[in-house]
Amino acid sequence: MTHAREMLDTHPGTALMDADALIECIEACFDCTQTCTSCADACLGEGMVEHMRRCVTMCLNCSDVCATTGRVVTRQTESEPAMVRAALQACAEACRLCGEECERHATEMDMEHCRVCAEACRRCEEACNRALSAVGA
């Protein structure tokens, strides 16, 4: 579906970290940026939008952080571990906060899109934490 692994395999350099941890993290970040954009949009379309404000802001922020982190982690040429760590830490935190907020809406208000988004956030948080271990945080 994605070309992340093929691109890494044909890159002229050597990856900063274990390839599996890297690809899992890249794919999770790009999936989470799309899912959070979609959840913010779905929350905005809900009848009770006045109760969804915090979820919209969380999702918009998380989508932006994931997009940036997916790119930072993708770049392998002269990759700087301190930069990669800083991005991964911010992304793990954004995904943790957004995942908790979405989970709350899924449970309390039975919002299905929030349940899907919470899953994408958790997967991305875990992938960022594994990548942090792999890069030597």
Next chain:
Amino acid sequence: MTHAREMLDTHPGTALMDADALIECIEACFDCTQTCTSCADACLGEGMVEHMRRCVTMCLNCSDVCATTGRVVTRQTESEPAMVRAALQACAEACRLCGEECERHATEMDMEHCRVCAEACRRCEEACNRALSAVGA
């Protein structure tokens, strides 16, 4: 792998266009933004980087346009066809130009990452054109 379909299925609104064309376009845009970021980075890492300048710029631009278009197409709440069309047209053009440049490097210089990127660009260009038909361009 991605959550695009689940998010669309649980959205409170009605999609602007045929769901299959929409999801194919969303997934192609987010895959292409990652692949182009990766190809720009791989080109930068090549020994003959002085011959890769046009490819780097094309890939950086295409990555940005795909990221934006993937988000515009994702948003279904009060979606405006004229906005969606403008983004899809720019994205189809960016992918066409970047795909041609990458294909040229793949053929003339045997750059494997450019071959993979050319494929991602062509897939995204076609998905944008199908989405344009679906939205009524």
Next chain:
Amino acid sequence: MTHAREMLDTHPGTALMDADALIECIEACFDCTQTCTSCADACLGEGMVEHMRRCVTMCLNCSDVCATTGRVVTRQTESEPAMVRAALQACAEACRLCGEECERHATEMDMEHCRVCAEACRRCEEACNRALSAVGA
């Protein structure tokens, strides 16, 4: 305030278009991406958020398109006129649509942040159209 002109003056290459039109366009795009992010956020915070949905979506889309266009127009190394034109056309259209929506909210609902945002959108639309003329659309 911004460093756009100093960066262009110290660039090793030759600009694709007239420097004044280019810098005006770059500054307008980055200002408009910030203003539209802020207007989407302000609309979300309004008591009558259920009447602001279309404005939020317009502003989010316009913010993304302006961010991408500001970068595409900034890049001068091996700049491709067809790419620059495609981005500028999408951006002029996004700013026109968003500016009209914001102007409507400013007039009908007396939303001051929408009035400021409409002004930023109009300025950016005009700057994109001038840049289109300068690049030879």
Next chain:
Amino acid sequence: MTHAREMLDTHPGTALMDADALIECIEACFDCTQTCTSCADACLGEGMVEHMRRCVTMCLNCSDVCATTGRVVTRQTESEPAMVRAALQACAEACRLCGEECERHATEMDMEHCRVCAEACRRCEEACNRALSAVGA
């Protein structure tokens, strides 16, 4: 030049932090994202591009992190201090690393665009650190 202050003044909510620190940070982030995109592009156009790889990657990463942080800091509706802190910390680190690399090129290779970019990075790093103090890091 920018509309950041007017947008904040007309926002329906209360800012998360001191308005001056907030606006300075927003403007520095959006200026730095443009400047870093421009410096990556200028480095790519240099005759000795093979010596500029690390600067290109640093600038691309810093540009993405600044763009995301500028948006996260802009959003005031249901703003979450933990999210804002995480973004500001990553941004201060990205600007510190990129500013040092650019300063090195400015000094050792007399690259004027790197000198301008180093200045934008330092200004943004300081603005992020002041915003961190204001938000209670």
